[in-house]
Amino acid sequence: MTDERTEDMPECALDWHRAGQGAVLATVIETWGSAPRPVGSQLAISGDGRMMGSVSGGCVEGAVVTEALEALADGRPRVLSFGVADEEAFAVGLACGGRISVLVEPVGAGPDALPEALLADLVAARAKGRAVALLTRPGTGERRLTTGEGDPLAGVIDARMRADRSGLEEDGWFIAIHNPPxxxxxxxxxxxxxxxxxxxxxxxxxxxxxxxxxxxxxxxxxxxxxxxxxxxxxxxxxxxxxxxxxxxxxxxxxxxxxxxxxxxxxxxxxxxxxxxxxxxxxxxxxxxxxxxxxxxxxxxxxxxxxxxxxxxxxxxxxxxxxxxxxxxxxxx
Structure with missing residues (x-):
C-alpha cells in the first residue's frame, strides 16, 4: 500500500524503525529529462514491504522496495539508477522516459547505514519548524545535519533553502532541504x-x-x-x-x-x-x-x-x- 503524504517520510521511517519493524529511506538524488518526481522526493519502506511516499509515481517503486529490503538485510546503502528511452517507456523503467538516481538508506546499525540518532535529530528539527539540511555523501557514509550557519557549504545551503531545492553538488554532497511549511x-x-x-x-x-x-x-x-x-x-x-x-x-x-x-x-x-x-x-x-x-x-x-x-x-x-x-x- 502506498500513501502519497511524502512530506512525512522521515517521521514514518523513524516510527517503523523504533517499532522494531525495520525501515529504509529512499531519496531521489538526481534526475535527467522528464523525471516523474523532483529531486528530494522520498519513499519510506518498512521491513515487511509497506511503502509510504513515492520516488517515481509508481514506475520503479517495486524495484526500489526489493533493493531496500536487501539493504535492510546487509545494512549497506546503495544508489540505484533507472531510465529508458521514450519509445521504450512503457516496456520497462520510467513511463515518462526520464532517468533518476535513488539513494537507498537502511536505518540503524550497519556499514554506513543512516544512524537512528541522526534521523531522530532531523525529525525533531522538523517538528520544531526549523529549516535544516541533511548532507549525505553517497558511498562514504558521511552525513551531517545543519542549519547552514557556519557550515563550509553555508552559501550553497542558504541558496537551496531559499529555492526549496534539494540537489547533488559537484563535490559529491547531496543536500536534502527540510524547510518548514x-x-x-x-x-x-x-x-x-x-x-x-x-x-x-x-x-x-x-x-x-x-x-x-x-x-x-x-x-x-x-x-x-x-x-x-x-x-x-x-x-x-x-x-x-x-x-x-x-x-x-x-x-x-x-x-x-x-x-x-x-x-x-x-x-x-x-x-x-x-x-x-x-x-x-x-x-x-x-x-x-x-x-x-x-x-x-x-x-x-x-x-x-x-x-x-x-x-x-x-x-x-x-x-x-x-x-x-x-x-x-x-x-x-
Whole structure:
C-alpha cells in the first residue's frame, strides 16, 4: 500500500524503525529529462514491504522496495539508477522516459547505514519548524545535519533553502532541504482575499484569514478557508509568524492593519505587504513611526502591495501579490 503524504517520510521511517519493524529511506538524488518526481522526493519502506511516499509515481517503486529490503538485510546503502528511452517507456523503467538516481538508506546499525540518532535529530528539527539540511555523501557514509550557519557549504545551503531545492553538488554532497511549511496570513476578508487564498494554496502555502468583522470573514464568502475572528494583534500572537510566513494586510482600516503590521514587523516573516495607494501608505508610515517602529523595520514593508503589472481586478491584484511574494521567497 502506498500513501502519497511524502512530506512525512522521515517521521514514518523513524516510527517503523523504533517499532522494531525495520525501515529504509529512499531519496531521489538526481534526475535527467522528464523525471516523474523532483529531486528530494522520498519513499519510506518498512521491513515487511509497506511503502509510504513515492520516488517515481509508481514506475520503479517495486524495484526500489526489493533493493531496500536487501539493504535492510546487509545494512549497506546503495544508489540505484533507472531510465529508458521514450519509445521504450512503457516496456520497462520510467513511463515518462526520464532517468533518476535513488539513494537507498537502511536505518540503524550497519556499514554506513543512516544512524537512528541522526534521523531522530532531523525529525525533531522538523517538528520544531526549523529549516535544516541533511548532507549525505553517497558511498562514504558521511552525513551531517545543519542549519547552514557556519557550515563550509553555508552559501550553497542558504541558496537551496531559499529555492526549496534539494540537489547533488559537484563535490559529491547531496543536500536534502527540510524547510518548514510555507504559510500566508491575510488580514482583511475583502474581495482581493477571495482569489488570493486559493492562489496561495496552489503555490504551496497554508493560508489563514484574519478578520473580526463577521459580515466579511464568513464561511459563506470563504468556503473551506481557515478564518480567525480575533483582533489582528491577538491572532498574530497566536499564529507566531516565522521565516516561512508571508503577511498581507488588505483592510485599509488602521485599527485592523496597523496592529497586524506592528506584530509582523516584530517577527521574522519573510514578506510583509500592505494594500493601499502611495498616499495611504505615507499616512501609514507616520502612524507606525509614532508607534515606535524604526526605519529599518519599515523598510521591510512592500507597499503598495504586489508587483506593478497594471493589475485592476481583484484577481489580477491577487496575481501581482502572489508574484511579489514568490519573488521575495525565491530571490531573497
Amino acid at each position: 510555507l504559510r500566508m496570513i491575510v488580514v482583511g476578508a475583502v474581495h482581493i482575499a477571495q482569489p488570493l487564498l486559493p492562489m496561495a494554496r496552489a503555490c504551496g502555502y497554508a493560508p489563514v484569514l484574519i478578520d473580526p468583522r463577521g459580515a466579511f470573514g464568513s464561511a459563506a464568502r470563504f468556503p473551506g478557508e481557515t478564518i480567525m475572528d480575533d483582533w489582528p494583534d491577538e491572532a498574530m500572537a497566536a499564529l507566531a509568524p516565522d521565516a516561512r510566513t508571508a503577511v498581507v494586510t488588505l483592510t485599509h482600516d488602521p485599527k485592523l492593519d496597523d496592529p497586524a503590521l506592528i506584530a509582523a514587523l516584530a517577527s521574522p516573516a519573510f514578506y510583509i505587504g500592505c494594500l493601499g495607494s502611495t498616499r495611504t501608505h505615507a499616512k501609514r508610515l507616520l502612524r507606525l513611526r509614532e508607534a515606535g517602529i524604526d526605519d529599518a523595520a519599515i523598510a521591510r514593508l512592500h507597499a503598495p502591495v504586489g508587483l506593478d503589472i497594471g493589475a485592476k481586478s481583484p484577481a489580477e491584484i491577487a496575481v501581482s501579490i502572489m508574484a511579489q511574494i514568490t519573488q521575495r521567497l525565491r530571490q531573497g
